[in-house]
Amino acid sequence: MKLISIKLFNFRCFYQQTPEIMLARSEDRNITILHGNNGTGKTSLLNAFTWVLYDKFTAAFADPEQLVNRQAIAEAQPKQSTDCWAEVLFEHDGKRYRVRRQCQAHKIENKGERSIEYSKRELFLQVAGDDGRWAIHNQMPDVIINGILPKSLHQYFFFDGERIEQIVRSDNRNEIAEATKKLLGVQVLDNAIKHLKEARKSLEEELKSVGDAQTKTLISQKQKVENDIVECETRIQEIEQEVEAQSQLRVSCNQRLSELGGIEEIQKRREALEAQERENRDNLRRTKNELKQAISTQGYSVFLPQAIADFRELVGGLHERGELPADIKQTFVLDLLERRKCICGAALHDGSPNYEEVKSWLEKAGLADVETATLKLEGFVDEVEKQATDFWQGIDTKQVSISHLKNSISRLELELEDIREQLRKSPIEDIRQMQTRLDEIDLKVEDLNLEKGRKLQKCTDYQQQVENLQKQIKSSKQNEGKQKLAQKRIDAAQQAIDLLIEFKTNRNEQFRKQLETRIDEIFSQISFKAQTPRLSEKYELSLVETIAGQEVPSGASTGENQILSLSFIGSVIDSVRKWSKSGLLMGPDSSTFPIVMDSPFGSLDEIYRRQVARLIPQLANQLVVMVSKTQWRMEVAEEMTPRIGKEYVFVFNSNKPDTQTDDIFLYGNSYPLVRQSAYDYEYTEVMEVNRDSTT
């Protein structure tokens, strides 16, 4: 999606129709800057984009139900409607789209009392044909927009920079994972797997109808077990959702507990301990997996010492007896016997003593091959011996880590239990109640996790049963041609399903790893600290640092979390774009992305502001940035100015008497940011900056 322009009509502080705000979209000049003071329409413009495209608003957007400009409503007669709309023009995949969302405010007068009612919001979309004429599309507008840039992803492309650190919050991780998978087109693979499974079931029905009695019975049994698997998987999904809901509840209970007076310090301590416990558990899980991996790939080396010792003893014996090194080659002896003549000139007739004498050399000569093999094996044996030593060292290190982590977790659990006990005995009832609630949640989550474990085990058993039944069905007598063909088709469908599942798993993991590498690259370009971002399998974003060879979690400030979030967004855009260009994506074309940011540099220090300002325009194809005068500082302006294609000022016309005016100097010209309104109402005007004066 490439944004072309936006136009507003009676939208919030924008009275009547604004000029069409054209957005920069060339490759080398892809930035549009909109300058404005606080409360003069920057956040409204960001929300105009999200409203038109997704009917959504950002958290900082106050009173989203009151979109219609107040002056326009005031001017309307009773019973008269006032229109409000925003219109966005964009292009995607060679097509141009015009989207408008609109609503009306109705002035109601009832028994002398006046009130305002707002109408339902309507969305219109037109697409330009090859002849340039606009036409209504035959699909629903929101379906088209969702296909281009899904609604679930909009907050990564249209965002409030001051709140962007929320992306790294743990309660958003599922959303992040799902949204990212959507971009990869995993839905296509999911649908293909689902529908192939349905097709396989239909084929099994066909086999059942043409099959013999035994086949019919086996298929029925298999279908029953498969239904059990579906039930089991459904319950696992429900459990996961319930655990997630309980976790959210836990967060809000903790927040409420923190708000209660007198236990701020305890709560802070608890949060810190819980964070450490989570991190330790993650590390424990990772180290255990590494241990398993090491055992499965290098574990064989520990069973070889006896074989190595036997080999060395055997070779040593051969050397001692003088059989090695061998001084005669078998081919040489065979050659003499074939020619019936020894090198001394004696004839070698079959059965003669001379013949038998030379023939006896064959036994000794055979050792020349042993010698060649021994030389090869000795090098290999040395290597295997070294591997065994390395393997044990690695295992020892991991076991020490596991032991440390377990001890650390036990210690943390004890400390946390102490805190819980303190709160349970608190003299304040609200605190006691809240702690009881937290205890209930923990108990519930534990029960759910246990149930999940049981269900997972059941699922594995059922899968095994299905495999066995499948083997039996295949090996049952299939004389009929129809029966054989149906079975062949079932096998092909099943193979396709298995391969697609493997392909999907590989692709997800490959993308996650690439994403993590890219996040690290971007983050390290911006941050001056030796922290490394980590993206877990569940798409949890965190920062770690290495202390004495061990990775430990690194506490991140709001600014660092903002950089981490920006690195994540930049990485998603960059990686998806690369995959799209290489034809690796299964979903809709996703090679062009805009970023629209309000106040992107709010909490960042100078050094970070400069790096972010330098980097972000390179990552997104198009950047629209709303800034206040204080945010548009020297380093930001220096980095961004060479890439600006369009620039505007929001001029706020204040109706307050003796308004304190404000201006901004751009390219040698002064532009008003706040000025006295010529009317008795306030409104914001959009003024384009003349950049030609210096460029």
Add this chain to the structure above:
Amino acid sequence: MDDPIEQASSEVKKIIKRVLDVEKSRLDKNEQGRINEDILKIVKEEVQ
């Protein structure tokens, strides 16, 4: 990329390719409804 699909037999490869094409086009057009018949037809056509 280590693509497991490349290891498949030619008829399974053809099934996968055709099924993915159908699914992608349906997603692009946001078509709803069952497509079991389409997929079943693909499997039957490719495995004779």
